Amino acid sequence: MGSTGTVLRELRGAQKSAKGVSLYSRYVNRPAGRVLAAGAYRAGLAPNQVTLISGLFTYAAIAAVALVEPSWALGLVVWAGLVIGFAFDSADGQLARLTGRGGPAGEWLDHVVDCGKLLLVHAAVLISFYRFGELPSDGWLLLPLGFQLAAVVTFCAGLLREHLGKAAAAGQAAAPAAPVSRVRAVALLPADYGVFCLVFLLLGAPGAFLAGYAALAVVHTLFLAAFLAKWFRELRALRPG
Numbered sequence: 383m384g385s386t387g388t389v390l391r392e393l394r395g396a397q398k399s400a401k402g403v404s405l406y407s408r409y410v411n412r413p414a415g416r417v418l419a420a421g422a423y424r425a426g427l428a429p430n431q432v433t434l435i436s437g438l439f440t441y442a443a444i445a446a447v448a449l450v451e452p453s454w455a456l457g458l459v460v461w462a463g464l465v466i467g468f469a470f471d472s473a474d475g476q477l478a479r480l481t482g483r484g485g486p487a488g489e490w491l492d493h494v495v496d497c498g499k500l501l502l503v504h505a506a507v508l509i510s511f512y513r514f515g516e517l518p519s520d521g522w523l524l525l526p527l528g529f530q531l532a533a534v535v536t537f538c539a540g541l542l543r544e545h546l547g548k549a550a551a552a553g554q555a556a557a558p559a560a561p562v563s564r565v566r567a568v569a570l571l572p573a574d575y576g577v578f579c580l581v582f583l584l585l586g587a588p589g590a591f592l593a594g595y596a597a598l599a600v601v602h603t604l605f606l607a608a609f610l611a612k613w614f615r616e617l618r619a620l621r622p623g
Contacts, residue, residue, distance in 0.1 A: 404570035404577070407472075411576050415472025422477050429478040429488050432470055437495040440467030444499065447582070448506035451514050454586030464503075464579040471496065493541065500537055504530035507595065515588060522592070529599040532606045536573075543613040550620035572598070573605040 443463025478484030
């Protein structure tokens with residue numbers, strides 16, 4: 383087993399493409415995940431164990447949103463739990479690529495944990511609004527449901543775009559890789575899960591949290607519409623190999 387520095391160097395060479403990745407994921411989450419993956423490698427953990435650690439941090443933070451009265455301290459704890467869970471979510475894939483221990487079962491488990499967090503985080507906000515919030519009207523309780531719909535449809539549609547695209551392109555010559563766009567990386571920041579986590583730092587100011595959460599819901603809905611149109615065009619242009 384190599385030193386931590388050696389492992390980190392090997393992990394840098396086992397990264398996914400930066401195409402379609404926001405600046406947060408590229409420069410914050412992936413590097414943090416790389417450090418965690420190196421630590422997990424040194425500890426002898428399997429990628430699936432790292433996935434479960436990610437779920438532990440994430441789901442504990444989500445449960446706190448639903449069960450504990452909002453405060454500045456809670457906001458900091460929730461943000462930290464979600465961000466650490468997100469970094470471990472990057473670490474499991476990096477560890478799998480480093481060790482060659484990845485596979486369909488591990489990818490499936492990772493997606494199950496991810497889908498669960500997208501469903502539960504907005505459900506937890508809804509519960510918090512109902513239990514502790516002083517909303518302008520009861521209609522605001524629909525906001526987390528709308529945000530949840532946008533998040534889950536984006537996640538599922540993106541996965542289907544990836545897998546159906548690979549199936550349709552099987553046997554065809556690979557298209558030349560498009561250059562990584564810094565402008566696109568900046569534009570994708572509002573839709574990044576790591577940026578979404580920042581809104582929980584406002585839990586100590588209910589009005590500010592509601593405004594920030596609502597703004598992100600609108601942004602994610604707009605991104606969903608743009609993604610769906612783009613992915614549909616791309617899939618329609620493909621022909622089975």
